[in-house]
Amino acid sequence: MHRTASYEALPGEVGRVLLLYSGGLDTSVMLKWIQDEYEAEVVALTVNLGQPGEDFDVVRDKALRLGALDCHLVDAREEFAREYVLPAIRANALYGGGYPLFTALGRPLIAKLAVERARESGCDTIAHGCTGKGNDQVRIESTVMTLGPELKIIAPVRGWQMGREEEIAYAREHGIPVKGGSEAPPYSIDDNLWGRSSEGGPIEDLAEPPRDDVFQLVTRPEEAPDQAQDLAVGFERGVPVSLDGERLEPVSLLERAAEIGARHGVGIVDHVEDRIVGLKVRDLYEVPAAAVILPAHKELEKLVGTIHQNNFKPHLDAQWAFLVYAGLWHEPLLSDLDAFMDAVNEHVTGTVTMRLYKGSARPVARSSPNALYDQALAGFGESGGLFSQASSPGFIELWSLQTRMAYSIRNREGR
């Protein structure tokens, strides 16, 4: 074994490892493999970010049975919602125009918790189950190195030469329970309270529409109710605080929005994506909460923002999404951008009603005490007060001046 980067641990250097443990096949094989290959002790850490249907006690028992000294379970839903998802909402965060970044937002929090628990449990190394082809390795390792420069990192899946079949064989040999027999699950899944992704298997064929079995969270639009539902999303300073007038804490609000959106088939995204490591990959996302809340937020922001703010902010939103996608949660530019997002969102208070119907979610009503909107001015009725129609011709003459000059120069006779 050799190392490419200074933070990679060689077998002799590892005493005790903090393993980011999901309970799945890769990290279960790792749990044993690290004990065998590195002759190291393993402490496991499992983080709850609101992955639906996960039984964390089962995961913990499995880790202990496979020889972990301990398995920490951290319920980080609250911190994830407040410190990661809410800023993403203020930044209307969508990477590549469609991916609301749920995985990308979760990784820096998981890595931070790993550094904290590694220090508390006397670990010198952090291990994770990422492959060498994805973005998650970049996000986790960048964050670990930033926050815990004394720690080393191992990513066994990146180095070991085992394919799926060999992993299953290794698991059998070492008494690791394998879910669902030796049938490889068709998709690679990652999820939390802000969304769910499926990759791999038949999804890799770009020419094929998604198979129905991909969608485990969102009802397929064809099967969604025939009756539309209106959902009023209330915001205070850019933070969603209520649904249909009922005040909710962030975690419950996001879960409730996901449930309602999912029922109406809202939030299916078929996305070909530019990974940070150069690959183009197709993901199928189910993001019902984001598909309801992000457009509602954007609509309200537009209502309270000036033409200048509304033209400018999307550029910064895109930069925010890119930095988060790219694993640079601790990049100073991101906190600079956050200061801007917060300043704009000071005024983003009000309510937007979204109409959900068979896969679509569109704003149908909005109100805000800060709206830069005056029904009397905008209407076709009488004018006067702040707006004088008599001024418009003068405005048009000056507004079009350069365009008119340029046009006439470019169309001079003889050219």
Ligand code: ARG
């Ligand atoms: N393409 C998304 C991203 O890079 C989702 C990745 C899902 N991660 C996973 N380990 N399956 O953030």
